[in-house]
Amino acid sequence: MKTVRKIIEIDEERCDGCGQCVISCAEGALEIIDGKARLVSEVYCDGLGACLGECPRGALHVVERKAEAFDPEAVEAYLEQKEAAEEKVPPMQCPSARIQTFPVSRDITPALAEGAAESALGHWPVQIRLIPPTAPFLKGADLLVAADCVPVAYARFHEDFLAGRVVLIGCPKFDNVQEYLQKFAQIFEKAEPRSVTVLTMEVPCCSGLPMIVRKAMEAAGKTTRDIPVEEVVIGARGKILERNAWAA
Incomplete structure (x- = not known):
């Protein structure tokens, strides 16, 4: 009524x-x-x-x-x-979501200087939707939470951001926001990452990604004293526009 x-x-x-x-x-x-x-x-x-x-x-x-x-x-x-x-939808049903880790150097600068195209990616999968909170590569890791447009816009993505970090890529505009929130809360609670870098584009829809990370940390009972967080905003032409550490 x-x-x-x-x-x-x-x-x-x-x-x-x-x-x-x-x-x-x-x-x-x-x-x-x-x-x-x-x-x-x-x-x-x-x-x-x-x-x-x-x-x-x-x-x-x-x-x-x-x-x-x-x-x-x-x-x-x-x-x-x-x-x-x-x-009911196990994230590992898809064969492309099989957990893998790869040996990779934390510093890929020498290889790049010699003209070698070396990837800094040390694990698979990379999509937020496909990574289970219990994935072993998340434990105690430096996380890179990146909007999926960033690697296309920012030319030095591998050497400046990906090297030495575990990347989780997604889009808060098109993916399930509540699913992201729940997953990150579980990651912060179970994996206890060492740090988080949130990498977004300057467009308004990307602002949802740092908000998800913030809300998930609160849900997991964590603060920036427990897990330091840095937020980096990339312009559409590939320039770093903002770079701020979250206050404790």
């Missing part, structure tokens, strides 16, 4: 699909569908507006209108269903 109550409203013209609102909605009421934030169901939205401050484009507003009543029990069932559905 519909009643007049507060509920979230999304301005689709302003929304760029960055996914930050999805991360901040504990009820799972928001999802990125066809590149835009969408309200999954009125019954999942409590109307409190926890997502408002996370939108860099000001696309979210709380309005009063007729809507289905907020249903906490439906939210709980929905979140359990989503979690169960994700667990």
Whole structure:
């Protein structure tokens, strides 16, 4: 039954699909569908507006209108269903996701100086969706969490960033943000990485990636005192625009 109550409203013209609102909605009421934030169901939205401050484009507003009543029990069932559905799809089903490690030097500069094309990649897979939180190469590693456009834009990706690090590549605009959040929380809790470098492009949708890392660290009970984090922003023409260490 519909009643007049507060509920979230999304301005689709302003929304760029960055996914930050999805991360901040504990009820799972928001999802990125066809590149835009969408309200999954009125019954999942409590109307409190926890997502408002996370939108860099000001696309979210709380309005009063007729809507289905907020249903906490439906939210709980929905979140359990989503979690169960994700667990039913083992990330290692795909043959290309078989865990592998490769011997590689932490310093590939000499090889590059001699004209050799040496890769700094020391493991496989590299996609966030395919890497299990229990992968042995994550344990105590220096993590490089990179938006998947970065290696194309930044010419010295291997020597400047990848060498000596374990890379996890993905796109918060097109992939499942909640899945990323849960996976990184498990990685921070179980693998206890030594450090994290978050490497993004200057485009707005990339801003969701550092937000995922931050929220996942909070969920795992970790701070930058436990795991130092550096955020690097790359321009579309391949220049480093910003480089900041997160405050403790």
